[in-house]
Amino acid sequence: GNSVTQMEGPVTLSEEAFLTINCTYTATGYPSLFWYVQYPGEGLQLLLKATKADDKGSNKGFEATYRKETTSFHLEKGSVQVSDSAVYFCALRKSNQGGKLIFGQGTELSVKP
């Protein structure tokens, strides 16, 4: 079936360090791919998305590229800030399943000053 796998957390980085959170997926066809962020005590916010192979989503310094050949959508940021501390979720959505999002288990990021 369709699924998303993220790297285990928590990830602890120092401020201004480079961030990579790995995400791989299993799905037939060409799903849309998303990264959501959840700050403590809040709901989910869409961070970025890509709807076809080789698309690059970007927002607030975060980037992710839809890699069909490796079924991956890794999240990167060149220089993290303390305010980026949150839980990050990778998700996919199939074209024949309407609005249903399938999420990974989440990766907690903690950025220290």
Added chain:
Amino acid sequence: DAGVTQSPTHLIKTRGQQVTLRCSPISGHKSVSWYQQVLGQGPQFIFQYYEKEERGRGNFPDRFSARQFPNYSSELNVNALLLGDSALYLCASSLVSGRGDEQYFGPGTRLTVT
């Protein structure tokens, strides 16, 4: 513009009771989806409604039901509560229900079953 709103914010119920959670979508959005997020896990899809009709259902028992009203707001009902139903319940709205349509999430309702 107001975002997705959910009520109540928190509630505590006893095993066997029934609960109703409410969601108001962003103005103009016609689709509402519900997700269950157990602590430490990613959200799991429960239902999607579009134009008051069920468009999708996740792998949840029949104790879970939902409906959408003419103003596009929605209710999620859970009967015969179990301890395992304790979770954050998220509502998301979107303009339509297509593949590329962006979903906006509410802050969630934290349900604790004792």
